[in-house]
Amino acid sequence: MLKNIILKIKRRENSFYASLYKIANFLLNFNIPSISLVHLPLYYLDSFTKSTIRWFINVFWSVPLFRARCETVGRDLRLLNGIPYVIGNHLKIYIGDNVRIGRTTFGASKVFDSPVLKVGNNTYIGYGVTISVAKEVIIGDNCMIASCIIMDSDDHPISPEKRLLGMPVDKVDVKPVRIGNNVWIGNGSMVLKGVTIGDNSIIAAHSVVTKDVMENCVYAGNPAVLKKKDINKEEQI
Structure with missing residues (x-):
């Protein structure tokens, strides 16, 4: 019965249902006018309240729990979107100083007994990063890792x-x-198995890295290829 009425309103079968459609459309699109003197302070109050709650959860809940899960964690760890999702109780995680981690997934396969993930000092791992570890993934200092996939195996057998x-x-x-x-x-x-990326290098967005990357270079494409060399020297000129 109700479904039939809704369909008649959507079809505006007659003047009565057309009126109901206009009323429903008005209510669905209704917005209260914004009054700056009233709503701007409320905006900042909302922002401050949410930031305070996030800080409280990060300091007193997320960071202590994640620290307990890791083998070692340095100073000033900050979890930007809560506790990373960790798959595999046997994954050994080592985190350096001043590391920032967004909403990420750290996964361990069942190939080796003690797969290792190491993240260096002052490194940022952004929202949506997935790191799959079968044996070992090492990330150095001062890195910026945007939403990407890093994996040291194919995750599944070819057969x-x-x-x-x-x-x-x-x-x-x-x-x-x-x-x-x-x-x-x-x-x-995507950074695939067996890859070593040299210091100071850049992997362009949406690249698939299948081979080693030299230092001080820009790589891009699928598969990623060398696009620019000696970027560190150019910046010093």
């Missing part, structure tokens, strides 16, 4: 039979990932 059985990748197919110091990885990128 369809093994995938159907839920088996992990073979140990020989796992190749650690090492990201140097002062590296910037752009949004939407």
Whole structure:
């Protein structure tokens, strides 16, 4: 019954239903006028209240709980969007000083007993980053990691039979990932197994890194290729 009435209102079958449609449309799109003297202070009050609540949760809940989960954590850790989602109780996490972590996923496969994730000092790991660790992923100091995927294995075996059985990748197919110091990885990128990224290099947005990256270079594309060399020297000129 109610569904039929709603359909008649949407179709505006006659003048009565057309009137109900206009009323419903008005209510759905109604906005209270903004009065700066009233609503601007309320805006700042809302912002201050939310910031205070986030700070309280970060200091007294998220950081202590995440510290307990890690092997070591340096000074001044800040979790920007709550506790990272960690998959795998056997993943060993080492965090340096002054690290900022957004809403991220740290996952460990069941290939090795003690896979290791290390994050260096003053490094920022942004919102939406996923790091999959089968054996070892090392991120250096002063890095900026935008929303991307970093993985030291294919996560699943090539054989369809093994995938159907839920088996992990073979140990020989796992190749650690090492990201140097002062590296910037752009949004939407992928850093795949066995890759080493040299110090000071930049990975452009939406790149797929399948091979080693030299120091002081810009790489871009799928697969990522060298686009610019000696960027550190150019900046010093």
